[in-house]
Amino acid sequence: MRARLRSAPAETVEDLSQEVLVTLFRLSRRERLLEPQSLVHTLAHRVCVDHIRRQRGAAGRLDPVPDADSPGEWVRGDPSADMPTDLLELFRFLVLERFHELDAPCQDLATRFYTEQSWSTVAEQLGVRPATVIKRWARCMQQVRRLVRAQRGRLGDWARSVDRR
Amino acid sequence: MNLTRSHEWAARRLLGYGAGLLPESETLDVEQHLRSCTECRTRLAAIKPPAGSDPRHLPASLVATWPRSSKMLTGAERESVARHLHQCELCRASLEFVGHAPVFAPSPREVARPRARLGRQWAAWAWALGLTGAIAGAAAWLVVNPRAPSQRSGASGLAEAIGLSRAAPAATVSFETAIDSLARTAVKLPQPGYRGRAIDVGVVTSVSGLVLVLPPALQPPTPEIGIRTMTVTLSREDLEVGRHEGRFYALGDAIRLRPVDRLEAGLYELRFALAPADPAGRPLLWSYRLRVR
Numbered sequence: 001m002r003a004r005l006r007s008a009p010a011e012t013v014e015d016l017s018q019e020v021l022v023t024l025f026r027l028s029r030r031e032r033l034l035e036p037q038s039l040v041h042t043l044a045h046r047v048c049v050d051h052i053r054r055q056r057g058a059a060g061r062l063d064p065v066p067d068a069d070s071p072g073e074w075v076r077g078d079p080s081a082d083m084p085t086d087l088l089e090l091f092r093f094l095v096l097e098r099f100h101e102l103d104a105p106c107q108d109l110a111t112r113f114y115t116e117q118s119w120s121t122v123a124e125q126l127g128v129r130p131a132t133v134i135k136r137w138a139r140c141m142q143q144v145r146r147l148v149r150a151q152r153g154r155l156g157d158w159a160r161s162v163d164r165r
Numbered sequence: 166m167n168l169t170r171s172h173e174w175a176a177r178r179l180l181g182y183g184a185g186l187l188p189e190s191e192t193l194d195v196e197q198h199l200r201s202c203t204e205c206r207t208r209l210a211a212i213k214p215p216a217g218s219d220p221r222h223l224p225a226s227l228v229a230t231w232p233r234s235s236k237m238l239t240g241a242e243r244e245s246v247a248r249h250l251h252q253c254e255l256c257r258a259s260l261e262f263v264g265h266a267p268v269f270a271p272s273p274r275e276v277a278r279p280r281a282r283l284g285r286q287w288a289a290w291a292w293a294l295g296l297t298g299a300i301a302g303a304a305a306w307l308v309v310n311p312r313a314p315s316q317r318s319g320a321s322g323l324a325e326a327i328g329l330s331r332a333a334p335a336a337t338v339s340f341e342t343a344i345d346s347l348a349r350t351a352v353k354l355p356q357p358g359y360r361g362r363a364i365d366v367g368v369v370t371s372v373s374g375l376v377l378v379l380p381p382a383l384q385p386p387t388p389e390i391g392i393r394t395m396t397v398t399l400s401r402e403d404l405e406v407g408r409h410e411g412r413f414y415a416l417g418d419a420i421r422l423r424p425v426d427r428l429e430a431g432l433y434e435l436r437f438a439l440a441p442a443d444p445a446g447r448p449l450l451w452s453y454r455l456r457v458r
Contacts, residue, residue, distance in 0.1 A: 018229035018263045023218055025262045026225075029255060046215045050226075053211070062179050062208040085234045088212060089224035090242070091184055096221050097245040110185060114220040117183055117213050119196050130196055138189040148186070153239045162181050 004048045015084060016047050023047075054086055061088060087158040094155070098147055099140070106140035109133070170194045175205055183212045223249065223256045231265040243269070250372045257373075266350050268370045338399050338407030338424045343417025344376065351376040351419060357383065357451035363432055365456045374423035375455075383437060383451065385413045394440040396448075401433045413439060428457050 001020075002013050020043045024033070033039060053061050092114045099107035112122045119137070123130040148159040175198040181187045182195045199206055214220050223246065227234045238246055250256055250267050257267045352366050354377050369375045385391030391414035399407040399422060407422065422435075432454055439449040 015226075015230050019225045021263055022225040022228045022259050023215065025259055026218070026222070026255065029258075043215065049211075050215075062176075062183075062211055084230035085227040085237075086224055088180075088184060089214070089218075089220070090227060092214075092220045093222070093224055093227075093249075094242055094245050095185065097249055100221075111221060113185060115214060117209050118199070119192065120200070131193060134189055134192050134196065137185065137192070141185065141189075144185060147241070150241060153242070154237065155242055159184070159186065162184055162186055 001044050001048060004045070005051070012051070016044075016051055019047050020044050050086060087155055090155055091159055095144055095147065098143065103140065103143065105136075106143065109137055109140060113137070170198060172198070172202060172205070175199075175202065176208070179205060179209055180212070183209060222253065223259070225259075228256070228259045228265070229263060231260055231263075235269045238269070247372055261350075267373050268368055269372070337426070338422050338428070340397060340407060340409035341374070341421040341423060342409070342411065342415050344419050344421050351378050353378045354380050354383070354453060356380045357437075363454035363456040365458070368458050369422065369424060369428040371424055371426055374421045375428075376419055376421050377435075378419045379416060383416065384418070388414075389442075390439075393442065396438045396440070398436045398438070399433055400436070401429070401431055406433075430457050432456055 001016055005013060005016070020040065023043055024036075024040065027033060027039075053063055056063065092110075096107055096110055096114070099110055109122065112125060113119065116122055116125075119134050120130045123133040126133060148156065150156075175195050178187055178191060178195050182192060187195065199209070218225060227246075235246070247269065250260075260267045350367075350373060352364065352375065354364070355361075357380065366375055385393075391412065393413050394410060395413040395416060397409045397416075397420070398405055407424075409420075433456075434452055435455055436450065436452040441448055
């Protein structure tokens with residue numbers, strides 16, 4: 001990771017290493033880890049790439065993935081002003097938590113969609129047409145929008161900026 | 166459906182699509198576009214949760230940077246995270262795995278907002294007004310419920326009615342018994358009779374609670390003693406804030422005290438009272454002074 005993010009401060013590299021460890025720990029609680037070395041390599045690459053994308057802001061979140069062995073370009077931001085968490089992941093988590101309390105069918109839809117990132121795949125899983133599942137989600141969306149409107153702070157700003165694009 | 170949507174139009178909406186934030190008609194159009202556009206599908210794949218992560222749990226990036234990130238959570242997001250942590254063993258374990266206690270760092274707003282300080286004169290007026298209000302409220306309550314105080318004992322009933330009673334209205338700390346004593350943040354209680362300084366237990370929140378590992382003397386030496394009733398109370402300035410009553414053996418190796426909210430800083434007394442074998446006898450008492458930060 002240090003090689004990949006050559007110009008990043010030691011603290012950032014440590015945060016990202018911790019992120020890899022957390023994912024490994026959760027995986028190990030779920031199943032036996034096969035080929036842990038290559039798994040660590042893959043996760044470390046993914047975490048570095050995601051971090052670079054986060055540094056580029058909402059617009060850079062979908063930038064193409066650089067080659068696994070090439071060093072990443074670390075963009076210096078103001079560490080005190082930046083939320084060190086992935087705001088997209090945090091947003092997804094909060095949406096699922098909201099539905100967990102209020103609306104189980106919406107939580108199921110959201111979990112499937114956030115995992116697959118495709119309404120066509122979700123529709124296939126549920127045995128309905130994509131248009132049907134998107135219509136169902138539109139009802140859930142009203143709650144998501146209320147959540148976005150009510151949310152203050154960095155996460156609220158992020159969600160509103162994504163919503164406006 | 167609008168078939169004239171361009172690739173650029175769809176590409177600009179991919180993040181909104183991935184977050185589930187687009188309106189229905191735009192979602193349909195992006196979905197349609199994705200079927201024929203490999204580039205957009207590839208870009209979207211970048212925001213799929215990585216293998217091993219479950220979007221229903223706290224993001225790994227939040228867990229990894231917990232001391233700084235938790236400080237930045239505010240309002241509903243802070244409440245959701247706290248509630249989830251309280252319920253999710255995996256997330257608490259993940260935090261502890263990377264060396265963070267599952268407690269929130271105070272948000273900048275909490276740190277920045279100093280308590281309003283009233284002048285001495287203002288404070289006296291506020292007290293007087295508050296007391297007058299309480300008495301007026303109690304008087305009104307007595308008019309509405311003329312028989313109510315008689316159900317309690319005269320003075321204490323009235324004292325309770327105007328809020329001067331020392332009895333706690335409801336327990337604010339609950340007890341969990343026989344829990345895992347290997348918790349990283351556990352505090353080992355010394356043998357009863359310890360007369361040293363108050364035991365510093367740090368910050369106690371509703372998320373982590375306070376795990377106390379009991380000394381051997383607080384474990385029943387015989388099965389006969391084990392079935393006697395043990396009452397554990399936590400009090401602050403003689404005001405009981407939590408109580409647990411059960412069989413002595415049921416305490417186990419460790420107990421957890423879990424407040425409904427962050428426990429106010431100060432000195433607390435934790436008291437264990439073991440019922441005597443003979444109903445006419447006196448209970449055996451052990452107590453500890455705990456300092457909560």
